[in-house]
Amino acid sequence: MQLGPPGRLVSSLCAATAALLGVPSGPSLAQETDTWKFDTSLLYYGESQRVQDLSANLLAQRGWRAGLLTFRLTADVLTGASASGATPALFPQTFTTPSGLGTYHIAAGSTPLDPTFHDTRIAASAGWLRGVGKRGELDVGLSASNEYDYLHTGANARYALGLNQRNTTLGFGFAFAADSVSPVGGAPVPFSAMLPPGETGNKEGSDSKTVLDALIGVTQVLGKQTVAELNYSYSRSSGYLTDPYKLLSVVDPGTGDPGGYLFESRPDQRTKQSVYAQVKHHFGRPIADLSYRYMTDDWGVASHTVEMHWRQPLRAGWYVQPHLRWYTQTAADFYTPYLLNGAPLPDHASADYRLGALDDTTLGLKVGKVGQDGREYSLRVEYYRQSGRAPPDAAFGSLTGLDLFPTVDAAIAQFQVRF
Amino acid sequence: MGETTLRLAEGYWAGAFQAMASPCQVLMEVDDRRDASRVLAAVSSEVWRIEAKYSRYLPSNIVHRINDSRGRPVEVDGETARLLDYAGRLHALSAGKFDVTSGVLRRVWRFDGSDRVPAPQDVEKVRALVGWERVAWDGHALRLEPGMEIDFGGIGKEYAADRAAAAAAALTAESCLVNLGGDLLATRPRRGDRPWLVGIESPDVPVPLARHLLQLHAGALATSGDSKRFLLKDGVRYGHILDPTTGWPVRDAPRSVTVAAGTCLDAGMLSTFAMLQGPGAETFLLEQEVRHWILR
Numbered sequence: 001m002q003l004g005p006p007g008r009l010v011s012s013l014c015a016a017t018a019a020l021l022g023v024p025s026g027p028s029l030a031q032e033t034d035t036w037k038f039d040t041s042l043l044y045y046g047e048s049q050r051v052q053d054l055s056a057n058l059l060a061q062r063g064w065r066a067g068l069l070t071f072r073l074t075a076d077v078l079t080g081a082s083a084s085g086a087t088p089a090l091f092p093q094t095f096t097t098p099s100g101l102g103t104y105h106i107a108a109g110s111t112p113l114d115p116t117f118h119d120t121r122i123a124a125s126a127g128w129l130r131g132v133g134k135r136g137e138l139d140v141g142l143s144a145s146n147e148y149d150y151l152h153t154g155a156n157a158r159y160a161l162g163l164n165q166r167n168t169t170l171g172f173g174f175a176f177a178a179d180s181v182s183p184v185g186g187a188p189v190p191f192s193a194m195l196p197p198g199e200t201g202n203k204e205g206s207d208s209k210t211v212l213d214a215l216i217g218v219t220q221v222l223g224k225q226t227v228a229e230l231n232y233s234y235s236r237s238s239g240y241l242t243d244p245y246k247l248l249s250v251v252d253p254g255t256g257d258p259g260g261y262l263f264e265s266r267p268d269q270r271t272k273q274s275v276y277a278q279v280k281h282h283f284g285r286p287i288a289d290l291s292y293r294y295m296t297d298d299w300g301v302a303s304h305t306v307e308m309h310w311r312q313p314l315r316a317g318w319y320v321q322p323h324l325r326w327y328t329q330t331a332a333d334f335y336t337p338y339l340l341n342g343a344p345l346p347d348h349a350s351a352d353y354r355l356g357a358l359d360d361t362t363l364g365l366k367v368g369k370v371g372q373d374g375r376e377y378s379l380r381v382e383y384y385r386q387s388g389r390a391p392p393d394a395a396f397g398s399l400t401g402l403d404l405f406p407t408v409d410a411a412i413a414q415f416q417v418r419f
Numbered sequence: 420m421g422e423t424t425l426r427l428a429e430g431y432w433a434g435a436f437q438a439m440a441s442p443c444q445v446l447m448e449v450d451d452r453r454d455a456s457r458v459l460a461a462v463s464s465e466v467w468r469i470e471a472k473y474s475r476y477l478p479s480n481i482v483h484r485i486n487d488s489r490g491r492p493v494e495v496d497g498e499t500a501r502l503l504d505y506a507g508r509l510h511a512l513s514a515g516k517f518d519v520t521s522g523v524l525r526r527v528w529r530f531d532g533s534d535r536v537p538a539p540q541d542v543e544k545v546r547a548l549v550g551w552e553r554v555a556w557d558g559h560a561l562r563l564e565p566g567m568e569i570d571f572g573g574i575g576k577e578y579a580a581d582r583a584a585a586a587a588a589a590l591t592a593e594s595c596l597v598n599l600g601g602d603l604l605a606t607r608p609r610r611g612d613r614p615w616l617v618g619i620e621s622p623d624v625p626v627p628l629a630r631h632l633l634q635l636h637a638g639a640l641a642t643s644g645d646s647k648r649f650l651l652k653d654g655v656r657y658g659h660i661l662d663p664t665t666g667w668p669v670r671d672a673p674r675s676v677t678v679a680a681g682t683c684l685d686a687g688m689l690s691t692f693a694m695l696q697g698p699g700a701e702t703f704l705l706e707q708e709v710r711h712w713i714l715r
Contacts, residue, residue: 008706008707008708009707010685010689010707010709012512013508013685013689014680014681016508016512017688019504020504020578021581021585023585063614063634130611131613132611136611316706317708370708
């Protein structure tokens, strides 16, 4: 007599064992470690008509008795156009490229996008995690990245202390970064005018900034199925925080037509504070996590982020994981879609839409399979939509019929392999 | 009672003793020697207790009384009743391929590396004495037909590992690893969330060159299969996993199956069930969605 395969019986078996032992079965946390573990992915991010980014990521990790070593390497290629900050107009506009050597033309009615945007970025980091004392662990790391106009170097450290039989973990983290900026064509003098090609009198060489981050957090196990986390973080940036490629249109206070363009100017300090809360819960086999972040800074930006994942295991190692993210922010105090000709210059001004009031929504789905011996393949696709909210009375004169805050749509696709 | 040894290793205490024909080990991340020896005593005495009560080689225990009952019903204690209930569940879940009455097949099958494959009529004769479905079990008393036997060999070591680990966890909040001859269980993650490192013995190479080195943070690992126990005749290798529904070794069974699960019993039963699937072992374990390692 040949019986067919018995099918899925693991839950019945675990129930029978629990009845015999008088306790429910705990989790199994075993993994293979005879070699390095790798996590590789290829990520595509594309905004309609704008920036396209292709990035390759590699994570390599190896555990020893003494600790865990992690390396990360990322290579990015960015191409496409990005919004310059200038307003659309009823007539065609001509701009000098950031290099100061050429020009590009924007059709009447179109959002000015700088088409010369392209960059290649290489980023690398290394981390070492080890146990400290009876209940602590220390994670230290170094990072660096280089792109055509930007060099980042950083160091970070995190200490975690387990309390209450490790049901409570306190975390303390610090990170420091020293970055230098060498903009294409030089860093423009703030509020200087965009000059015709070949004139570089308003451009200086390079500049730099430093960023200090600190974090304090607590993670609490709430029963067998639930873990909650609460963090507070503080971040202070100092130095050159202006975007050297962003412009402001100077528009006629009567007609709304642009008469010239100035480079933007931002404060040289920014202090951000944020609070983050997350709850992760196992509903039997499915796992859900829900998180919320509130961020506020001394530029006047305040944001709320709500994010949710639901991981649903299917048969034979397959799983699906829907993802929802909703984000909203208020505008920076010095954000303005344009400057008015004849009005006194403010201390700082930027028309960068990323500092304006905006909402964005991300909808995503990941499908994956955990194969034999833990190899995992997954594909994630996401749709992202960002819509800016115009300040009241922003549109007047010729600006009335123009789209000052075009919606940005983006698609994200990521293929990931872990082995 | 046997003998235990205790020594300080790199950041933990290592206790050792012999039980169930296997070397047994307890690794304890406690600081104090006294704590370590208390845990070791609790673990070893629980393992020896279970061995004395359920070994089929020891006289006058409950297994001996059942197997010597000549058709009369035998009243059993609560722990034995729970084990018999469990054996009944395993029989149902495995569609008869796991059977605590199948030990009698060893009267004709001796896996000593020789070519002495039994004659089909001899196999048929003992197979007539196998079958949990013919056992009268009412939850309190058990009655076997004359000639039948029961044997907890397939679950005893895993049961002992789970019970011993629970005894260790009751004495210390620190991580302990209980290892009964390769069936092992970590009570909880180690300090700093570091894992215990565990090698799975490969049939072809000695332990120090284990084919798989695993990190065990918590939970159990159990392995079925033994490369040294087989018969070889006319170029056919007869592995030692017997299918009680046929009385013959399972064809094309893997040489070893290791499964990770929450308890040693779950891990051990899943690896045994996988062996019983023969060529279907991989498909079976993929269906269960458990971490596993198969050597063929």
